[in-house]
Amino acid sequence: MGKVEENKQQKEQSLLSTAFRLFTTKGIVKTSVSDIAEQAGVAKGTFYLYFRDKYDIQNKLIAHKAEQMFRHALEKSDYHSQVGTADKVIAILDDILDQMQRDPGLLRFINKNLSWGIFSRAVGNSSIDYLSAFREILELGDMDETGLQMTLYTVIELVSATCHSVILEQDPVDLKQYKPYLYRAVRAIVMSIA
Amino acid sequence: MGKVEENKQQKEQSLLSTAFRLFTTKGIVKTSVSDIAEQAGVAKGTFYLYFRDKYDIQNKLIAHKAEQMFRHALEKSDYHSQVGTADKVIAILDDILDQMQRDPGLLRFINKNLSWGIFSRAVGNSSIDYLSAFREILELGDMDETGLQMTLYTVIELVSATCHSVILEQDPVDLKQYKPYLYRAVRAIVMSIA
Amino acid sequence: MGKVEENKQQKEQSLLSTAFRLFTTKGIVKTSVSDIAEQAGVAKGTFYLYFRDKYDIQNKLIAHKAEQMFRHALEKSDYHSQVGTADKVIAILDDILDQMQRDPGLLRFINKNLSWGIFSRAVGNSSIDYLSAFREILELGDMDETGLQMTLYTVIELVSATCHSVILEQDPVDLKQYKPYLYRAVRAIVMSIA
């Protein structure tokens, strides 16, 4: 990689990480392109050499962070040591909820912006084959692709939607109180497709 | 009611309905207070006599429309003629999905803005006792208040979250294809709490 | 005085005292006619039955409060017990500075708004004959009217101008530090006309 190329990579990285920091702390609306460029140490015009506009960088960030979150759950959670299907799912879920609770800014950022389209593209582009992984976990060796995807979609949206309010606003209850209900619902869904 | 009072009612109604129309067609962000006032046929300043700001009218609309949607589902769906608990729930759900599909603007408006706080306040202020109605439908005569609320919260968020993308963007599939999966999930959740 | 007349007096008084309170606490610019009317317990339109506009009530208040301040100084200070001319003046001055320091809002209100025109009209309308009083104090029995007025004007403006910054902002020094310099200057001026 040439020096120039390296420099470009560095600029893009700087813009991405700065944007993420600002998005998750100040919120997307309150973060201006000026802010991002300035704090990333580049000129305002330079931003537009790397990203089409604010929504371009936003979508790229969402996909990246979502993928990161799933990667963490698959690599760091102890779902392998669980026996039952539902228990494995819960283990993964637990890791994800942990991540979200540890970084509410991340949750806020991902949640209301993560469309299935963006997500599935991110997951598809990843070096990890998530679908196979989930298929294996759910022990649905012979289930059709669509059925697997629908189940994933349902569970992911359920968790994402309910936890947004629960974690960020402790409304209607806090996460600790809500977990039993959420886990029961997830278990029920997972069992129902067996 | 005096002439003046009548006139005020009319103005407020005009502002509310205009705001709703603009919010659901142009989106909330793209709708300015100027737009609303102008199209409602009143001066810009008049808007501020009736609502504190854009978010005031927005929240009032969300609560109002959400309540309306549930009222419709309870009054117009044929859930009474169903026998099983799950079938009753599905009947109500069907009505709500119908409403949403008929008016995607409404869905778009309510979905990403309806916090549980706003919703429960709206439902609480209503002349209908929704909690009792749902308790009866779910045949959970002796379940504690919290358990009932958590179940409602879970189901509502699940439906709301998944249908947003499904109805508005036919992604990952369209509503017709997704319904079986959604209904199975809802059935599973409802059965799990029995 | 009829009941109606009484009521009107009461309304005007209420408006005046409310305006003064708001002017001295929030500042003139930040105080709106709405504020005054609302807090005075009358309708907005009623304000305009008593005062032409915000500047009308402002000028009336300034004149009134300035007269009050001088009345206090002449009636409550112990200048009578002083022997020398300059000492008498200083005694009066001391009382005025005390009043200002006790009520910075009053100082802020009067100072930058008190034009000589408003003041002299106020003083002229008063039941007290201030010019004679000052003539006596300064022991200038035979000085021409103009000379007396010019001296008063000079001293009043000097005190008013210097003390504004000194009392309200302790800049360039605080009142305690500045007093010796101010008194020396006033003494010098008073002596110079003898």
Added chain:
Amino acid sequence: MGKVEENKQQKEQSLLSTAFRLFTTKGIVKTSVSDIAEQAGVAKGTFYLYFRDKYDIQNKLIAHKAEQMFRHALEKSDYHSQVGTADKVIAILDDILDQMQRDPGLLRFINKNLSWGIFSRAVGNSSIDYLSAFREILELGDMDETGLQMTLYTVIELVSATCHSVILEQDPVDLKQYKPYLYRAVRAIVMSIA
């Protein structure tokens, strides 16, 4: 200096001079940022590239114009040819009064806005050492810094306050009539500190 830099200088100058013209003719309150930008021939947003807000440009102008006025008085008045201390002071004063009378807008602008803080900062930043100059004029070689400053403060505020009404409104008398009284007062103050 590059072309760009030159252009920026020009824009800032244009904004400053336009603002001064509008402030002194229409008054500060009645002058909007839009007015300034428009008449300076730049876009509204450009204004904010050079000044934080209206008060920023206002303070900068006040300091600049005040410094300019004193510079003129020291450089253009013939105080050098005067022998007595008081006569020197009077000569300088005469120059300043002349400037004010020639440009009532300037007087109006500076007078009620010039706080000692702004002034002393302006004077401190100047290339001229005003304090030394005044010390020399007043022949107070060994007076402490504070005493010198207090005397300056007193005289400046006295002149500024009295002349505002006298020059702008010929009230209570016009400048010609007031000068003898003012000069006597200033003489008295100057002599008293010797």
Added chain:
DNA sequence: GATGAATGAGCATTCATTCAT
């Protein structure tokens, strides 16, 4: 490629004043 000066449309909000009741 990189810069950053310049743009100007756009928006929320306030407020003095009027006038029909």
Added chain:
DNA sequence: CATGAATGAATGCTCATTCAT
């Protein structure tokens, strides 16, 4: 006399985007 609903002009400020250098 009193009310208070209605007006709409006015203003400060932001920000995505462009383009000459």
